[in-house]
Amino acid sequence: MHIVKDYDERKAEFLDTAMGLFLERGYDDTSVNAIIEAVGVSKGAFYHYFSTKEDLLDELAARAGEQAMALTAPVVEDPELSAIEKMNEMFARTNAFKAQNRELMITLARVFYSDRNALLRARMTRRSVEATAPALARIFAQGKAEGTMSVAHPEQTAALILELGASVVSGFARKLGEIDRDPTIADELLLSMDVYVESVERILGVASGSLKLVDDSLRSVVRAATQTKGTKEKKDD
Amino acid sequence: MHIVKDYDERKAEFLDTAMGLFLERGYDDTSVNAIIEAVGVSKGAFYHYFSTKEDLLDELAARAGEQAMALTAPVVEDPELSAIEKMNEMFARTNAFKAQNRELMITLARVFYSDRNALLRARMTRRSVEATAPALARIFAQGKAEGTMSVAHPEQTAALILELGASVVSGFARKLGEIDRDPTIADELLLSMDVYVESVERILGVASGSLKLVDDSLRSVVRAATQTKGTKEKKDD
DNA sequence: CATTACATACCGACGGTCGGTACATACAAA
DNA sequence: TTTGTATGTACCGACCGTCGGTATGTAATG
Incomplete structure (x- = not known):
């Protein structure tokens, strides 16, 4: 079952979730895996929206x-x-x-x-x-x-x-x-x-x-x- | 064959070499492997002198x-x-x-x-x-x-x-x-x-x-x- | 014989890649 | 109106090399 969302909506979801995790555990100690797990998507999804983990940080x-x-x-x-x-x-x-x-x-x-x-x-x-x-x-x-x-x-x-x-x-x-x-x-x-x-x-x-x-x-x-x-x-x- | 050096001397060698590499490539992009390779010793040697990579940074x-x-x-x-x-x-x-x-x-x-x-x-x-x-x-x-x-x-x-x-x-x-x-x-x-x-x-x-x-x-x-x-x-x- | 000063083999987790899939939309043929 | 086809996008998940760090062994020293 695929949960497909609007681009901006999904992107914001990544950003918000990542920020929350960064605040909880810190940037280095928050893995991409942790982010995708929290969002409930796959690794491919993450790298569909961000080229690297640092890219997400920049957008944040x-x-x-x-x-x-x-x-x-x-x-x-x-x-x-x-x-x-x-x-x-x-x-x-x-x-x-x-x-x-x-x-x-x-x-x-x-x-x-x-x-x-x-x-x-x-x-x-x-x-x-x-x-x-x-x-x-x-x-x-x-x-x-x-x-x-x-x-x-x-x-x-x-x-x-x-x-x-x-x-x-x-x-x-x-x-x-x-x-x-x-x-x-x-x-x-x-x-x-x-x-x-x-x-x-x-x-x-x-x-x-x-x-x-x-x-x-x-x-x-x-x-x-x-x-x-x-x-x-x-x-x- | 063991190359045994004085403790402080060896430690300084680690510190100097690491600093040089950090200046060249940055802290994150300098691996412990790169440091020990540059010094010419093993990983065990590194962790004999420093408990973590960050510990070396602290001493620096x-x-x-x-x-x-x-x-x-x-x-x-x-x-x-x-x-x-x-x-x-x-x-x-x-x-x-x-x-x-x-x-x-x-x-x-x-x-x-x-x-x-x-x-x-x-x-x-x-x-x-x-x-x-x-x-x-x-x-x-x-x-x-x-x-x-x-x-x-x-x-x-x-x-x-x-x-x-x-x-x-x-x-x-x-x-x-x-x-x-x-x-x-x-x-x-x-x-x-x-x-x-x-x-x-x-x-x-x-x-x-x-x-x-x-x-x-x-x-x-x-x-x-x-x-x-x-x-x-x-x-x- | 204990301690120091290393070496070596190895581990789990990480960031990132890649080939592929599910689905929406568009448009044309039937 | 229905159906086939083409195409782009959102997403999947197995996999890779590298990383920081550990466990264990061993030769020299005192």
């Missing part, structure tokens, strides 16, 4: 980049907002998205941001940076024109800030996993968040305290991680 | 971290230097090292900083950051005491700046490879270098222009890459 990364841009694009177009408001709104939206998908984000932090998924992360980060940088650069240019930001080179600064953000989040997530061993890390993490925000403010030359890049929901994740220290069972390998 | 990363620290440690101890002088000297030393090993650095830029070596890079970056951050934090604390730097949290700031540096270098190296296709990238790269330095200055709250983090030898690499555009034969895969 591209999709993530598009989603990241779609989430923040409307903000950039808004003529009512100042540059600083736009920036705050952009981060508020992504933070809100993270808050709504809290469980996913915690899983993501645990698995996505581990060394074993370095390739997955590198690809996705790059795509996201490339997709978001031009918009951010435009905001910086606006801020420069408004006189609220002092950025000589918006494009380069945008790329730098996004990469910095990715690095910080990466290190952040890594340390989040170490809280179990050393609860004092939680305080360091909260400090790191402040340092990050202030660093961005300084790079952009905006007034101290004018950027709201992290919200309470994000901070609460850190505190939650600290509290679950003893109550949660170990399910690690 | 640790060695890189130690070397990075050894290069800059004397500077930190020097009681004669101010915080800003120390920072400039630290970067001057690493830049001098890069200038001396120019060919290696270019190879490293081309291969090490490609997505396929994401794991290798992530590991080494992390180790280097961990190894260097405490020293840098001490310099920041000194600068804070001297009144030349305004860093509220030296440890977190040190980690952030080092990770920023790694990100910048990574993106930098990636773009270096694209110069062949688009020579205008060279100008963007030189701009990015300035943006990076100024960003660090702002993060630390030091006077603009007081940090010399990149020198002319580094800039010359960019110009050299631009010039070889037509004269060099293509050896890419």
